[in-house]
Amino acid sequence: MKKLRYVKDEGMNKKRWLRGGVAICLSAAVLSGCATGQDKQGSQKDLANSLKVMYSGSEDYFYQEFGMLFSAVYPNIELEVVNTLSLENTLLDQYNQDMNKALDAFIEQEQPDVVLLDPTTITSLIENGKLYNLDTYVAEESYNVGGFNPGLHDYMKDIGGGQVYAIPSTFRSQALFYNKDLFDQYGVPYPTDQMTWDEIVALANHFPTDGAPSDRIYGLEMAWSKELTEVVNVLATAEGLNYFNSDTMQMSIDTPAWESIVEQSNQVLTSDAIFYYDYIYSGDYEASSESSLGDPFLEGRLAMKLESNYYIDTIEIAQNNAQDPEDIVQQWDMVTAPVGLQNPDSTGYSMFYNLFAINAASTNKEAAWTFISYITGDEFARVQSKQSYGNIPLRAQYFDKGDGRNYAAFYKLKPINNVPAYHQVPQRFVYEFPSMLQQEFASISDGQLTIEHALSELQIKGNELLATEIMSQEELKLYLQEQQDVLGPGVITR
Structure with missing residues (x-):
């Protein structure tokens, strides 16, 4: 019998599905969106005719994920994708790997109307006055907050310190x-x-x-x-x-x-x-x-x-x-x-991410909210539920396949909002602590160390790594080369 290797890689699965039926799904979805969009033409006349949207991937992927459907419904709004490559390749080094400062600078430099974030970067931007409060928009009856999966509204307020500054567009569980x-x-x-x-x-x-x-x-x-x-x-x-x-x-x-x-x-x-x-x-x-x-x-x-x-x-x-x-x-x-x-x-097994917010300095706030409200709204969720991206619609009613199974299991629990801010962590901790952890825990399994002793050692050694300096890209490159010279190629995997 042939032995088969099973690769547990959700990213690979996602790419494989994207190569398959997504184009057909998108075509059908766009046709559906266009029909709805015709009813909205009257409401578009007062909106800005262009919108800058911050995004971490390619423009093609942005249109696959969001832009194509939105543009079909709102053809009068031209989308400009602002890629975060300069943030990752230049600004982080310029600000000594301080993501919060680099992100501030990126927003000042590029002036996107719509800002893409993760939960660990929102607090700093709110404190610096970079994000626009969305409470008034979210309270609009037409937005239908009640249609979100349970816990999402509370989650949005949790990460915004009691107010809503950003709304997730993606949910996995x-x-x-x-x-x-x-x-x-x-x-x-x-x-x-x-x-x-x-x-x-x-x-x-x-x-x-x-x-x-x-x-x-x-x-x-x-x-x-x-x-x-x-x-x-x-x-x-x-x-x-x-x-x-x-x-x-x-x-x-x-x-x-x-x-x-x-x-x-x-x-x-x-x-x-x-x-x-x-x-x-x-x-x-x-x-x-x-x-x-x-x-x-x-x-x-x-x-x-x-x-x-x-x-x-x-x-x-x-x-x-x-x-x-x-x-x-x-x-x-x-x-x-x-x-x-x-x-x-x-x-802790569910996560909202790809959080969209509005730049407080934007002059296109209405158009920005139109974009965010659409991609987090009922119509987009309905269409997204028929695509094969692998993400769960934010609105639970569109995920149930009607076969009697308990799809509510993915929605029932509220995600724990305590994701560590790894972008603030010294790289030596990121690269060295996992192997340190594995060694100490292996010693527990072998009976060489008690649990109490191993955890005490990890507390001390981990704090030493957390106290190290954050390295520039050039310093990180030299560090990784030194590690490979000592430990051998292929040892560092993170």
């Missing part, structure tokens, strides 16, 4: 997929929304653990490899824990909460009911068919799997490509991703 046939076969109760990892692992342990790796049943897949670091990262996400505090630039790993997570992860590693993808690379696991991609859930031999919304398309593609669709999992559903004990209504 994870849920726990489960195979109903396997649960029925072994008499195990189905998982439910808002279970903890302890409860999920307990369910997984009800499934048999005997048999050859390529033939047996597995209860759960939750991490890439059977290493303490991998499992700790997954469980810590549910609790919203970070290794460091980006406001104080101090480590936060030597705490009772982290100690509890590492102990829990050690317990998870003792279970034989859990599947890890490094089993495939060990040479023991063989895929049952080309269309299953070496994925035991697709093959009907894995009971539960934490995955993103992309995975729905993966299942459909596997079924469409299989010689016999019955070989691919049929009776499956979803519940929310596991939650933490301290945050039962929130999740």
